[in-house]
Amino acid sequence: MAVNGTFVSPTADAKVAHQIAQLNVKGIVSSLVNGMNGWTIALTLLLVCVAYDQFKYIWNKGSIVGPNFKTPFIGPFLESVHPDFNKYHQKWVSGPLSCVSVFHKFVVIASTRDMARKVFNSPTFVKPCVVDAAYKLLRPENWVFLDGKPHVDYRKGLNGLFTRQAINQYIPGLEEVYNDYFKRFVHKSQVELGGKPTPFMPEFREMLTAISCRTFVGHYMNEETIKKIADDYYLITAALELVNFPIILPFTKSWYGKKAADMVLVEFTKCAAKSKVRMAAGGEKECILDFWVAQMQESEAWRAKVASGEPVDESEKPSMLIRDFTDFEISMTLFTFLFASQDATSSAATWLFQIMADRPEILDKVREENLAMRNGDRHAHLSLDQIESMPWTRAVVKEVLRYRPPVIMVPYLAKKDFPITDTYTAPKGSMVIPATWLALHDQEAYPDPESFVPERWITGDADKQTKNWLVFGTGPHYCLGQVYAQANLMLMIGKASMLLDWKHTITPKSEEIKVFATIFPMDDCLLTFSERKA
Numbered sequence: 001m002a003v004n005g006t007f008v009s010p011t012a013d014a015k016v017a018h019q020i021a022q023l024n025v026k027g028i029v030s031s032l033v034n035g036m037n038g039w040t041i042a043l044t045l046l047l048v049c050v051a052y053d054q055f056k057y058i059w060n061k062g063s064i065v066g067p068n069f070k071t072p073f074i075g076p077f078l079e080s081v082h083p084d085f086n087k088y089h090q091k092w093v094s095g096p097l098s099c100v101s102v103f104h105k106f107v108v109i110a111s112t113r114d115m116a117r118k119v120f121n122s123p124t125f126v127k128p129c130v131v132d133a134a135y136k137l138l139r140p141e142n143w144v145f146l147d148g149k150p151h152v153d154y155r156k157g158l159n160g161l162f163t164r165q166a167i168n169q170y171i172p173g174l175e176e177v178y179n180d181y182f183k184r185f186v187h188k189s190q191v192e193l194g195g196k197p198t199p200f201m202p203e204f205r206e207m208l209t210a211i212s213c214r215t216f217v218g219h220y221m222n223e224e225t226i227k228k229i230a231d232d233y234y235l236i237t238a239a240l241e242l243v244n245f246p247i248i249l250p251f252t253k254s255w256y257g258k259k260a261a262d263m264v265l266v267e268f269t270k271c272a273a274k275s276k277v278r279m280a281a282g283g284e285k286e287c288i289l290d291f292w293v294a295q296m297q298e299s300e301a302w303r304a305k306v307a308s309g310e311p312v313d314e315s316e317k318p319s320m321l322i323r324d325f326t327d328f329e330i331s332m333t334l335f336t337f338l339f340a341s342q343d344a345t346s347s348a349a350t351w352l353f354q355i356m357a358d359r360p361e362i363l364d365k366v367r368e369e370n371l372a373m374r375n376g377d378r379h380a381h382l383s384l385d386q387i388e389s390m391p392w393t394r395a396v397v398k399e400v401l402r403y404r405p406p407v408i409m410v411p412y413l414a415k416k417d418f419p420i421t422d423t424y425t426a427p428k429g430s431m432v433i434p435a436t437w438l439a440l441h442d443q444e445a446y447p448d449p450e451s452f453v454p455e456r457w458i459t460g461d462a463d464k465q466t467k468n469w470l471v472f473g474t475g476p477h478y479c480l481g482q483v484y485a486q487a488n489l490m491l492m493i494g495k496a497s498m499l500l501d502w503k504h505t506i507t508p509k510s511e512e513i514k515v516f517a518t519i520f521p522m523d524d525c526l527l528t529f530s531e532r533k534a
């Protein structure tokens, strides 16, 4: 039987033997390359990239919890498009530090109280990064992306806008907006829908946009624009869901989000120009923008006086000298306020209305103390001190924020290798995300943490658990608007209890949590409002 020599042994084949005799490396490479077509080259490159991506993920993961392998390149990208609260929760409880890798980004999640605090309080190693799309939407030069001293200095200049005195000036504007929207809610429920329940989450989002715009830019923005911003803000939030998608492709969520963000920036820029004119003419300060512009103009006037050599009285010196900001710089900063407040406050408002409707006995206590604080006049105005001094109103707001914290994760970026523990270092360039849920649902700090218990803020020691209170973050980037945000929610629920009755239609999804940047009831909170008779 003839034996195929090539099959038995290469050297037995005369042709191969000849080739081996001619062996040189250049020959092998060229014969390999000649034997490859475009497809084989592409496939080989792809396999090398897949292997590199996998190897890099496993290397970065080190000893912490996370999937053993990564879906090539994209990782769990599709999950981030449809975020699932339960999956996040599983991740948080899987270990104090856990990881995933989405596209090119390696993500470390710090889920226990101490790990989360460590990240928040390590400005040498991390800076806030939000998701990739946020740079494009807010603009990379935006102050929120500043780091270290430049961030501290910029923030100091903004502190004056959130003092108690300033917040007191914003309250009448808030009351106006609530009066207006509460009437709209009743109209919607009773006239438009004939008493039929409907999801109110979108209505709350619109109301909170109007509230934010009223506080930030007063009457410089008309109703139509506010409505447009409220509607389009969905696109901005949706754009930010696409965690780490590296580019903005036309007609995708990020693309629509960017267009909406550009529109908001243009509108705020127009408001800044109007405020400068009005403040220069000695108009009364009514909003954050006015306070800021007046501060700039007072600083400028002081500098001009000093420069002119006129005798100056130190007592006239503004408490904080700030530089002039362009209309667009102002607009970018106001946009960060909107960005920071919109989703978080809408989330808290939605849960507040739902939870109060489901617990009428607690709502009655809120109502009773609000009426007493207003001396029996449901329409009387309150000051910040009065708002904060109502124990039940304060307790329900605090407890809603603890029980359903709007911001469940805060993305930071490792500026350099970050040794989070003795055994694990997050590599430079990774996202490091402190999660707030476990700290706020910690059995030791807040006994019976899965229940809504406002009493813990009245007779219990919840206020002493400052280490666990991560609702507004901690460290150099803690929430600038936290006093304002909580007072606003207290005012909202107090006024609602005076002027409205509302019923919640409970569905199997009411207690399920939907993640849309922040968290909402899965069924979007079906409510019916009616006017409350005196």
Ligand code: HEM
Residues within 6 Å of the ligand: 120, 128, 144, 155, 336, 337, 338, 340, 341, 344, 345, 348, 406, 407, 410, 470, 471, 472, 473, 474, 475, 476, 477, 478, 479, 480, 481, 482, 484, 485, 486
């Ligand atoms: C219930 C409502 C709110 C919640 C739960 C909330 C929560 C947070 C959290 C968790 C952070 C990140 C803190 C950190 O990294 O340590 C933050 C930052 C921030 N928040 Fe809020 N926030 C709320 C409302 C507001 C409002 C109404 C404003 C403005 C009017 C605001 C302005 C800001 C700003 C400017 C930052 C960034 C501060 C910095 O980087 O220095 N927030 N907020």
